[in-house]
Amino acid sequence: MKGKFSFLSAAVLVAFTGGHADAAQGAATVVAASVTGSGDNGISLAVGLAEDNGDPSQCGTSTNLSATYDERVNFCYTVTNNSSTTLNVQTLVDDVSGVVFLNLPQTIEPGASFQYNRIVFVTASESPTATWLAVDQMPGYSSSAQPFEFIDITGSGIPLSLGDDSGTNVTLPFSFNFYGLPSNQMCVNNNGLVVFATKDTCWGYYIANPLPDADILPSPVLAPLWEDLGTAGNEYFATVGSSPNRQFVLEWANKDPFYAPGLSPGYTFELVLNESDKSVDFSYLNVVSNAPGSDYGAQASVGLQLDSTLFSSYSAYSPSIRNFRNIHWARNPEISLSVSAQVTLEVGTPILSLSASSLSASAAPGKSTALTLNIGNNGSGDLHWNLGESPVTSQASFSGAPKAATQPLLWPNFKNGNSVAGPKPAPEEYVRGKKSTNSRSPLGNVPAFGEAMSGNLFVGFNALDTGTLNPISTLSSVFYAGTFANNDFSAEYAVDYPTGNLYRISTATGATHAIGPTGIHKDPITGNVPMVSGIRWDATSDATYLISPYYTSSDCPHSTLYTLNLTNAHVQKVGEADGVCIADIAIDPSGVIYGVDILSKMTVTIDKTNGQVQFVGPTGAYIIDIQGMDMDPSTGIMYFVGVDRSTFLPMMYTIDTTSGAAALLAPIAGSAGLDAMAIAVPSVPCSTPINAPWLSENLIRSTTPPGASDTVIVTFDATSLPTGIYTANICVRTNEATRRYEVMPVTFNVADITDRIFAGGFESSSP
Secondary structure, eight states: OOOTTTTOOOOOOOOEETTEESSOOSOSSOOOOOOBOOSTTSEEEEEEEEEOOSOTTOOOOBSEEEEETTOEEEEEEEEEEOSSSOEEEEEEEETTTEEEEEEEEEEEOTTOEEEEEEEEEOOSOBOOEEEEEEESSOOOEEEEEOOOOOOOOTTTSEEOOOOTTOEEEEEEEEEEEETTEEEEEEEEETTTEEEESOOSOOOOOOSOOOSSOTTTTTOOEEEEEESOBOSSSEEEEEEESOTTSOEEEEEEEEEOBTTSTTOSSOEEEEEEEETTTOOEEEEEEEOOOOOTTTGGGTTOEEEEESSSSSEEEEEESSOOOOTTEEEEEEEOOOOEEEEEEEOEEEEEOOOEEESOSOEEEEEOTTOEEEEEEEEEEOSSSOEEEEEEEEOOOOOOOOOSOOOOOSSOBOOOOOOOOOOSSSOOOOOHHHHTTTTSGGGTGGGOOOEEEEEETTTTEEEEEETTEEEEEEEEEEOSSEEEEEEEETTEEEEEEEEEETTOEEEEEETTTOOEEEEEEOSOOOOTTTOOEEOOOEEEEETTTTEEEEEEEEEOSSOOOEEEEEEEOTTTOOEEEEEEEETOOEEEEEEOTTOOEEEEETTTTEEEEEOTTTOOEEEEEEOOOOEEEEEEEEEETTTTEEEEEEEETTTOOEEEEEEOTTTOOEEEEEEOSSSSOEEEEEEOOOOOTTSSOBOOTTEEESOOEEEEOTTOEEEEEEEEEOTTOOSEEEEEEEEEEEOOSSOSEEEEEEEEEEOOHHHHHHTTTOSOSOO
């Protein structure tokens, strides 16, 4: 798969410097607490909150905080070590956002305290629980052979009936701490492995790699016998025993190798999670079926993995497993302390109310007049608003139908079969294209362009119907970043890889014109690459922004935001954000820059003034790579192309900019994906600010409490205007969740009223 970020082998969970977080991590709905947790466990926890004052280390003391939707709130966690043990590794989890950070190397001496801050945009009222776990050493497991014990649950367990390469979610009856990561969620795959702490569907995984496996990172996995298994037999799960000594049992019974379908007897083995001591057991009843080269685990990977540094491989492609064998994974000795705290955050939602939907006034040349506009708040939270002016413009001239030079690229249709040679069949719903073309075409047309990585074709397509891509030309370069500018859709601006040169590409013919080098390119000596992964024109500022993640063969330590001059390709650095690898960017009609961090799979916003990142929330998409990304300015819908982690096939998604969550829309034609995506839809009113000389307002920004209103005096000044009709828009931008801006058309009729009255002879009734 050719893609921007297929090199990544590890995930950065949180950016951390100097004792506090310098960026938000997790969803926008977060824990809020200033309650001190119990010290009975040897540590205590205080979680305070305050409205962000710009100091990342501020530590509020509020027990209950009332905030407004989309406000920044600083959450301050202070843990105190009341024990006599030095605690060297820290983990913070809450039951709404999930993992805040995991196994953070941070020493807290006996009697000492440690403070951690995170800043988030709040969107909903919550009362979640934060749990802090502290241990004396990095968690790990040691394997040993134990007396054989097999808990057969084929008669009592719940069958899963998984298909080939399929997976399903299972909820454990207790929270299990795996490498310091607590969760009661797992995804069970037919191919003899479990993905831990996820509700994602774990399709695929038919290629068993030695651990640690970069292809499945950052997914934590337990692999009792990970290999390509068929559909014979079944899978079962059950819980035995009573708290606090329960055992969760997951059994694969009579499973056949994929390349020897129906072979009997099949493999029968199980995974057991032990509640009491957090240990794991792999038990093997039968691993012999006379399958050529497959018995005894010869085609399997066996072991445990949290990430690229915390893993334990028992064997890989080695016939090291035997019947009636038990592998016991014991947690390495550790002192583990935990404490929880819970309180409430109340988030109010503002609702904009305007006294008029449009304004119209008249005045004679040299005169002026004024109207009043009331801006009210019918919601439950403070309304932050500001207003400006924009021109009234017509829709850009664009047909919306990309030209097709040849036959369209069609969704691939692999042949089904069990042959060892050739690609393994993809899941049937994707092979047959059930999620594309006809099922999407009634939704409308969102014209877009980009480079199809199959054949490096410049293509036009409908973002709502990506089962067909219309080739325009073959490109001589690979373009990972592209944008339109100034509502001109005759040419797309694009930056190539790895040289970092800026081009214009004709949307009619695909002809390319070189503009110049950006200077952001692969280092020929070190091989490190500051890639241009996205460029985007901002209609609100008439500036073009460029995002550049810096990556090595195994890491992506930071991403840098630049402005880009489309005339000469010169760039100017805005700022750098550590710990994130931004795959592409999109800009909404109000000028907010969005991106997706490929490391954490989080939707983020990027500050135009310093390049710093704020986390909106997890995409939830089961992806291994992110390619193109853009927003339809007429609807505010954000689109992005991601490569599915299980099928390795490209898909089109949409992203909810409020929660950060992604929703699958349709597959992409071709098997290699789509990059440099740019949507060819004109920017909406208010996207291009102006200062109309004949129009002014006495109040341009305010914070309006719930139930209140502000009065704005709008003045129409014809002092230096000739007669005629003048038009503009007044744009009211707000923090309302569903209405970020409101467009108010304004008309000013400058007319010589005196001449109009007397020209008809109405001065006197006499002949």
